[in-house]
Structures are given as C-alpha cells and as structure tokens.
Amino acid sequence: MIRCDTTTAWAALRGHFEAHGRVFDLREAFIRDTERTQGLTWSAPEIHADLSKNLIDTATLHFLHDLARECGVEQHRDAMFRGQPINVTEGRAVLHTALRAPRGAGPFSDEVHDVLDAMFAYAERVRDTAASGIRHVVNIGIGGSDLGPQMAVVALEPFVHPALTMHFVSNVDGHDLARVLRRLKAEETLFIVASKTFTTQETMANAMAARAWFLAQGMKEADIAKHFVATTTNIKAAAQFGIDTTFGFWDWVGGRYSLWSAIGLPIALAIGAAPFRSLLEGAHAMDRHFAEAPLSCNLPLQLGLLDVWYRNFHGFTSRSVAPYHQGLARFPAYLQQLEMESNGKRVDMAGEPVPFATSPVVWGEPGTNGQHAYFQMLHQGTDVVPVEFIAVRTPSHGLADQHTKLLANCLAQSQALMLGKSAEEAMKESAPTASATLDRAQLAQHRSFPGNRPSTTFVLEALTPRSLGALTALYEHRVFTSGALWGINSFDQWGVELGKALANQLLPRFASGDVQGLDGSTAALLKRLAS
Ligand code: F6P
Secondary structure: OOOHHOOHHHHHHHHHHHHOOOOOOOOHHHHHHHHHHHHOEEOOOOEEEOOOOOOOOHHHHHHHHHHHHOOOOOHHHEEEEEOOOOOOOEEEOHHHHHOOOOOOOOOOHHHHHHHHHHHHHHHHHOOHHHHHOOOEEEEEEOHHHHHHHHHHHHHHHHHOOOOOOOEEOOOOOOOHHHHHHOOOOOOEEEEEEOOOOOHHHHHHHHHHHHHHHHOOOOOOHHHHHEEEEEEOOOOOHHHHHOOOOOOEOOOOOOHHHOOOHHHHHHHHHHHHHHHHHHHHHHHHHHHHHHOHHHHHOHHHHHHHHHHHHHHHOOOOEEEEEEEEOHHOHHHHHHHHHHHHHHHHOOOOOOOOEEOOOOOOOOOOOOOHHHHOHHHHHHHOOOOOOOOEEEEEOOOOOOOOHHHHHHHHHHHHHHHHHHHHHHHHHHHHHHOOOOOOOOHHHHHHHHOOEEOOOOEEEEEEEEEOHHHHHHHHHHHHHHHHHHHHHHOOOOOOHHHHHHHHHHHHHHHHHHHHHHOOOOHHHHHHHHHHHHH
C-alpha cells in the first residue's frame, strides 16, 4: 500500500484544492453545469446516492480517482476479499464479507454456513413461543457485540416477532441491567451472552449478575442450559461459565463487523431466518458492487475518497448522519464505532505517525429530531459539517401524510444548507418575532445563512432487511476506503486497551482506599467516589 501523502496525485489534489476547491461554490456549480446532478449521482444495490450537493465536480473526482489508483486501494480491497492478513498488527485476515457470501462462494464457506444453519434452526425453535415459552430476549454484549444487532433490531422493528420483546444490555453500569430485569420473568427469558473474546469486563459482569438474578427467581442450575446461550469465538470460556448452547465465529471477524455472524443471533431471533438471509444478501450485493464496479462507478470508493477530500483538504473535522427514518435511530451510534474505532488511528501500517488527519467525528440523530436540536449549528455555526441524509421512500406505517412531511423536511434541510440566505434577502423578509427596537441591518446578519454547506442524500426504496444489509455494508466499505488511502490499519483497536488496564488497576483501590502513586486529580476523585 502507498500512503496517500506520498503520491503525486496528492500533490496534484493540493494544487486543485488551492486553485479551485477552497473557493468552490455549490450554487454557482449548479448554474454552471445543468447536468451536475446526473454526473454526481451513483446507483448501488438498494441505494440511490446523490452526491451533487458536495464540494466536488468532475475535475475533483478525476484527481481523487488518480489518488485511489496510485494508493492501490483496489488491490488492497482485493487482498481483503481474498483473506490476506491485512490486519497486520494482529496478524489476521479481515473476512466479514465471507459471512454474507452464499454457500460455496466465499472463503470458509462451510464453517460460516454450518453456524448460520444451526443458529437459524435454534432461532426458529425459540420463535415458536408457544412451545419455547420465551417472551423476552436479553442480549448482553458491548461494542460490536451490541451496537450492530441493536441497530438492526430497531431498524427492522416491523419484522420483529410480535410475541418477543428484545432487550439490549451493554453498560457495566448496573442501572442498565436492572432497568431490564425489573420487567422480566425468569421462566420467559432467554439471555444471550455475546462476546467475541468472552473476557470483556462489562459483559462478564452483566452475565454473572443476570445468572445470579435468574437463580434468585427460583430457577435451578439445570435451567441455565435452556435460558442462557453464548455467541463467541471463545467457546471454552463460555463452557466454563456454564453455557452449553454456543454459536461460534472466528478471529477474522472484527467485533464491529460481526453482526453478520453468530453475534447476529438477536436479529435472527427477532426477525427469523428468511429475513436474516435477506439482510446477508443485501450486504453481499454491496460486496459484489464494491469488489466489481469500476472505480468511477463504485459508490463506497467515491464516499471514501470524498471523506479524504473533506478531512485532509477542506479540514472538516466531523460528519453528521441524519437518517430520516425513526427505524435508523441507532444507526449513528453504530457508525460511530464502525468509523471511529476503525479509522481513529495516528500511525500508519509501518507504525510511523501520519502527518495528516484521519477519522472525522461521526455523530447524528434521526430527522426531524436533529432539526430541533443541533441543526442550528449546522446552518449558522462557524464549522462546516458535511451532512449525510438518509431518506426512505416508502414507510412501513399507514399514518396518512406524515411520511411526506418527513421527506419534505429532509429535502428542505439539504437545500437550506446549500442555498443559505444572504443578509440582503433577510432584510426583505418580515420577522414578526424579532425585536422591534433592533436595527434591521443588524438583525439581518443574525437571520442570514452562509449556505454552500455540503451534504449527501441517500435514498432507499424501503427499509427492509435487504436494504439495511446493503446500507450497512456500504458504510463498512467506505470506511475501508478512507483507511486504505490513509495507509492505516482499520481493523485493530489498541486505543481501547490503556483505559481497560487502568480501570483494572484502580478497581482494588476503591476497596482499600489506597491512593499512593496516583496523580493528584485521580487520587482526590477516587477518595471522593469510594465509599
Ligand atoms: O473495547 C473494544 C472492543 O474490543 C470492541 O472492538 C468490541 O466490539 C468490544 O470491545 C466488545 O468485545 P467482545 O465482543 O470481545 O466482548
């Protein structure tokens, strides 16, 4: 792999940015080029993507494509699909794409499909609620063992078994588990202990507490086998915990890429085998698009390149995701781990500090809620934050008129960000709620919008298992693309280790009260918090 900043394309992009990109004006671009929307719209499985409200044009794309070629992004992508150990710091392959390939079509196909088949058979037995007696499923896991399955179960709510209530417990904060346990009857509950490593402090603490609660409800040790199941790569540790129904996966599945594996068990329980297979098919269709579409037609590649353009040339520090569908309420949280745990890195593959910025801050809320909270800052704040709108054409509810209102708001926000409003325009408008004593010109400054703020709009026909699979895989591959351009390892997460180790060191000090050797701040805080 060749790191982006060492290429001639990078220097050319710098020149293009200084000459053209820095002063690029979207409004002028639309006037200059009446074909702009068609030229900057991509079609990928299940997704229509309008990138024309971004600060790019065909010349910018030309330079960005040169960059992708010179960095060898497509070769790196092919190496991932082939199962080469591209996660160099852990010596592992990165094969979440194999999890959604049809039987016989990808690496480790038999292993993958044997687990899927066993998991689906189990899920169907539990979903026969009259026979199984299960009414509540509690997934105990954190990070990738929580965010992906939770995001998908919330998104696919109309497909969820009507007699099953799904719960997700992640935090070591006992309030999380206690909130759920209050509503449960032990004999109707299935606990999934979801942990790739089966060593994560939060998950182990919650699993132990759930087991203690279960036995305290008058259930027997022998009942644990029916009411606890594990999804893990560490089957031995699950057995030591006393769980004998276990669905496994492999070290070549990263935690944040694991919803397609046994970690997806809550999804399978919630929606059933056939819709889960559609989720996998949607992701696989996006995998084929990423693997096969030529560079200039390849949507994940364009998005990853756009991310580099914004982060490293425009200097934008964050990206906001605004799904205009309540079902995607947990999608931004899921994307935070996907993108920031993958690309929040400061050294390249060779361990050399990189002289450029990497992962943006990714954040967001569903529309229209965000409009009444932080959109003020997006429109009039001092930072430019590219926004990603996700619109879904067909709702899965029958409430008249509401969906049109939602979609009108979605389009209006991207329009407003782009068009803005000059002080002169603001002057001409009446402002009935404004102070009558304030100078009109001064008021107009407050009421004007700079505009030229970029956004992307994705359109899905409907939010289905298949489209959710494609959308999620699209984001996985765009994160891969920007990581590959930056020459970093998107598949490790050493940055989470230090805090974990220090927490383990501090833990006994809460009991002993010993603050010797601690910095002054931590010592004082520990004294205050330890009872
Ligand atoms: O702490 C980070 C992390 O390792 C994530 O990458 C992972 O998704 C999460 O913890 C949970 O890990 P596990 O599934 O092993 O419990």
